[in-house]
Amino acid sequence: MTVRTDRQADRRRQILEAAVHVFAKNGFHTSRVGDIAEEAGIAYGLVYHYFKSKEELLETIFRDTWTQMLERVREVESSSVPAREGVRQVTALLLRTWRRDPDLVRVLVREVTRSPHVQREIEEIGHAMKALEAIIRRGQEGGEFAPDVDARFAAVVWYGALDEVLTGWVLGQLPDKDGDIAEAERNIVALLVDGLAVRP
Amino acid sequence: MTVRTDRQADRRRQILEAAVHVFAKNGFHTSRVGDIAEEAGIAYGLVYHYFKSKEELLETIFRDTWTQMLERVREVESSSVPAREGVRQVTALLLRTWRRDPDLVRVLVREVTRSPHVQREIEEIGHAMKALEAIIRRGQEGGEFAPDVDARFAAVVWYGALDEVLTGWVLGQLPDKDGDIAEAERNIVALLVDGLAVRP
Amino acid sequence: MTVRTDRQADRRRQILEAAVHVFAKNGFHTSRVGDIAEEAGIAYGLVYHYFKSKEELLETIFRDTWTQMLERVREVESSSVPAREGVRQVTALLLRTWRRDPDLVRVLVREVTRSPHVQREIEEIGHAMKALEAIIRRGQEGGEFAPDVDARFAAVVWYGALDEVLTGWVLGQLPDKDGDIAEAERNIVALLVDGLAVRP
């Protein structure tokens, strides 16, 4: 039983990985279930043993990854590091984790976020936003960040910045060697925290 | 000749507007060409008189909008306003499109990466990025902005911020009354230029 | 009035020639009315001023050409030349006339002959067959041709031979310089009249 369950889990993972790859390359709507099966090296009827529908694949990809990510963001949120450090840690977390799997980013960021269907997923992203917002708000309450910027907006901007940098990497528009990632992290934090203007 | 050409141009516009409306409501893939024709109040086949395919409609919407947008961004870029003011103007320009034509923004935001011809769209977006970058770089050269932030990165972050705020409005996650839009503008500029940190 | 009629006739001819060319190249079903108009250098609505339908074009091409041809074959038939000479004259007539306009041959021979629709045209071809048959039969009655070959069949074979040689030229499978045409004529007559076998 355990053995079979493991095998099942492996198959599921195998199919999910293939789906991520294919969705990333062609987009959800343009991808055919057959493409995913082919990418996974299995017969395409088998996809339906493990997932109810093509849509369920997308949802699963989203939930699996996002849940993990959200947990880790919340860990930072609930630790007591200074706000600037919190911003740095979350930025690093997202950039570095996703950097490992750019295909996943494309799917999460482009397909899920913008799919008109998946209302629930949007809620989840809302949770993530709230977590970012909380970090910023704490900074404001602790006097580290200025109170005149709306925390909610700042979270959205922050999230958008991360999203766009990741997209830039995926699409090959931004340099992404190891040093570049550290540099990106530094730049994002510098921008968000210190802004562009010359400090007097 | 002129009259006829004008009529044709009107029809094209009429069809494009219907397409924007329908795509905004149902998404590109879920929209049927018949819906667009019906929305435009014309016969089915006429769509194909003016556009080669459903896909060409989407591409045209992208290209037309981006071309216009880009022109106006470049106007700002080539004017001699202070950098901060330049940032404000471009931010306002993009955000206010939401108020002017929410359906258009919906389509642009949701379907960017859906087209198999993303490559060309990416080029257009790349041009826009370059324009944003130029504004920032001029600010740095003029001593108004600090030189230690990479201008290219800053442009990406800026673009990401705008995109995400628009997405927030599209998805109904952010308030978008008139005051909210002005507020968003102010917040984005404040964040980018001054940062979160309390200024001493 | 006369002038206008002439103009009309010219237009008709212009359109018919374009149609022959296009049908020959793409086949009747695959050809679009627009292609014909384009080939003729006119607006495609104009085709419908001169012809009721695409089908009528085909019928007209057939009738115009075939009627002429049939008349000339009948002239040979009703002249009193020896049968062998009759065979030669008709063979020469068809090969030489059609040789000038291979496109026309393709349309007549491939499209019309084999179209399931055009029953009347098939009848016309039947008339031509009858004319060929009459020439052969007269040869048999005059003792010049052997009576043991069915004249009707011989006519079919003769027609098929002509058809296939013309097709060979159109498709570039047979050499068709000037000398080759005379040679073809000689060969066909020799075959039909004398056969392959060595005469003792």
Added chain:
Amino acid sequence: MTVRTDRQADRRRQILEAAVHVFAKNGFHTSRVGDIAEEAGIAYGLVYHYFKSKEELLETIFRDTWTQMLERVREVESSSVPAREGVRQVTALLLRTWRRDPDLVRVLVREVTRSPHVQREIEEIGHAMKALEAIIRRGQEGGEFAPDVDARFAAVVWYGALDEVLTGWVLGQLPDKDGDIAEAERNIVALLVDGLAVRP
């Protein structure tokens, strides 16, 4: 594996036979894929499981038939029967296909030049011509046939004769009872070998 492959082959054959039947009845362009599916008693989409397009059906019918036909013609060619007997056998072979499978002949005869991929069919027919030519040439070399008729031309005429007789049957212009077919065979051979002229 073998079993499954056999089943697939059966389905292919089943669909091809349905296609031949439907094309014969309505012509290629007028036939709908749905008609073929219905005739075969299968679901619409299954046709596309086995064939890429409606066109591929036609091509397959051509290629399959010609390949078989060509093989059998070549058998005659490589046997050592007298040339006259060779001519008779090949003539019989082709004409009797009509009795065996009139629908197939209908499709072959009527749609040859309809396909945009005529070129390949032409090749096959070219091969057949070459085989006919070889038989005639051998007759000439063996002294049985006169050397003054061009073998290539004779092959074209022969092919044309066969094609036209079949066309006559297809169009109902020639009688095609059992006796008629034997008679046609005899007549064609007599004409080609002995000619029309009275032998002294």
Added chain:
DNA sequence: AATGAATGAGTTTTCATTCAT
């Protein structure tokens, strides 16, 4: 579990023909 044949609704696209100008 695994396969891939089978299903058929749903969509895009084409193009002959009509019609307003």
Added chain:
DNA sequence: TATGAATGAAAACTCATTCAT
């Protein structure tokens, strides 16, 4: 007479999903 925009019926083709083996 000439134009080409407008119409819409007709068909090919796709592909998510089911199902027999």
